[in-house]
Amino acid sequence: MESDFGKTRLLVLALVVLTALSAVVLAEVLYTVVFAITVAYTLFPFWQAIVDRGYSRRIATSVVTGVAGLALVGAVVPVVYVLYRRRSVLLDIARELPERIPIVVGEFSYTIETTPLIAAVGAALRDAALSVASAATVLSLKGLLFAIVVYGLLARPGSVRAVAAGLAPTDFYDVLERYHERIHATLVGIYVVQAATAAATSVVAYVVFALLGYDAALTLAVVAGVLQFVPVVGPSVVIVALAATDVLAGNVPRATIVLLVGLVVVGFLPDAVVRPRLAAMTGELPTTLYFVGFVGGVLTIGPLGFVLGPLAVGLLVETVELLSTVPEIEDGPAPEALTDEAVQSDREAGIE
Numbered sequence: 035m036e037s038d039f040g041k042t043r044l045l046v047l048a049l050v051v052l053t054a055l056s057a058v059v060l061a062e063v064l065y066t067v068v069f070a071i072t073v074a075y076t077l078f079p080f081w082q083a084i085v086d087r088g089y090s091r092r093i094a095t096s097v098v099t100g101v102a103g104l105a106l107v108g109a110v111v112p113v114v115y116v117l118y119r120r121r122s123v124l125l126d127i128a129r130e131l132p133e134r135i136p137i138v139v140g141e142f143s144y145t146i147e148t149t150p151l152i153a154a155v156g157a158a159l160r161d162a163a164l165s166v167a168s169a170a171t172v173l174s175l176k177g178l179l180f181a182i183v184v185y186g187l188l189a190r191p192g193s194v195r196a197v198a199a200g201l202a203p204t205d206f207y208d209v210l211e212r213y214h215e216r217i218h219a220t221l222v223g224i225y226v227v228q229a230a231t232a233a234a235t236s237v238v239a240y241v242v243f244a245l246l247g248y249d250a251a252l253t254l255a256v257v258a259g260v261l262q263f264v265p266v267v268g269p270s271v272v273i274v275a276l277a278a279t280d281v282l283a284g285n286v287p288r289a290t291i292v293l294l295v296g297l298v299v300v301g302f303l304p305d306a307v308v309r310p311r312l313a314a315m316t317g318e319l320p321t322t323l324y325f326v327g328f329v330g331g332v333l334t335i336g337p338l339g340f341v342l343g344p345l346a347v348g349l350l351v352e353t354v355e356l357l358s359t360v361p362e363i364e365d366g367p368a369p370e371a372l373t374d375e376a377v378q379s380d381r382e383a384g385i386e
Contacts, residue, residue, distance in 0.1 A: 070183035
């Protein structure tokens with residue numbers, strides 16, 4: 035028994051070392067792999083629903099992977115295309131600003147020169163367009179890798195569960211289930227709820243901006259939808275920026291309308307209508323904790339932090355809740371039973 039325990043410790047140590055080595059060797063695609071893992075985790079219930087309807091696991095895996103790929107393309111390509119094709123419109127909006135903006139507070143006065151700002155915005159847009167064009171091949175390869183990882187994880191979900199159960203002691207299984215539920219709820223909140231709210235925000239924003247006569251209504255709507263992924267602040271940034279631009283351009287009536295109507299219809303309505311209906315199927319984090327995880331994750335590890343940051347906070351919250359209810363946690367089935375169940379599940383799928 036002691037020998038088995040020592041062997042397990044060595045294997046866990048090897049797992050940690052090899053994971054760190056893989057993170058270094060695969061640094062260029064690490065974000066893609068982690069993103070694919072979280073997407074597969076989120077889509078597993080949909081995969082299970084297809085299997086429960088009588089379809090084979092291979093068909094279910096192919097369908098879910100295809101839907102995930104199409105959703106990713108549908109979310110990224112229109113945003114990149116609109117921003118690339120309409121970058122000149124964004125520059126035109128910036129050029130509408132006066133060359134100097136005086137700020138007077140009591141006896142203090144300061145003048146902001148907008149010419150360097152406009153030049154910086156133009157350079158940033160040009161650099162972004164060139165970066166996207168030059169990275170097309172790399173993005174294609176990463177897209178293929180994303181599809182392979184998602185397909186592989188969904189093809190053998192029992193294997194992942196068996197490994198997790200095999201590494202944990204018997205009386206820790208219920209804790210693993212709680213962590214699983216928290217991870218799934220957080221990921222659904224990030225991907226499904228946020229994406230649906232962002233899509234609704236873009237549609238509503240386009241209607242509002244078009245009715246108010248903005249030339250770049252589509253571009254502004256896309257930007258507003260993307261900003262919906264930024265908690266608390268969200269699309270309100272676009273509304274306030276448009277109102278400020280109109281005020282500086284002397285169009286105070288439209289500035290007032292876009293500020294009042296935009297903050298309510300674009301900034302508040304999708305969150306108030308769409309989010310609660312979808313969030314009912316998941317235990318989302320409180321907004322404050324989600325914001326902390328989002329900002330901390332993005333500032334620490336980059337774009338992927340918008341997923342891993344809230345996920346880390348969610349697991350921390352779940353751990354605190356588990357510690358407060360330790361006596362209430364019941365023993366679950368032995369890891370051996372889970373392992374046998376996973377192996378049998380794969381055999382039924384025709385995977386040896």
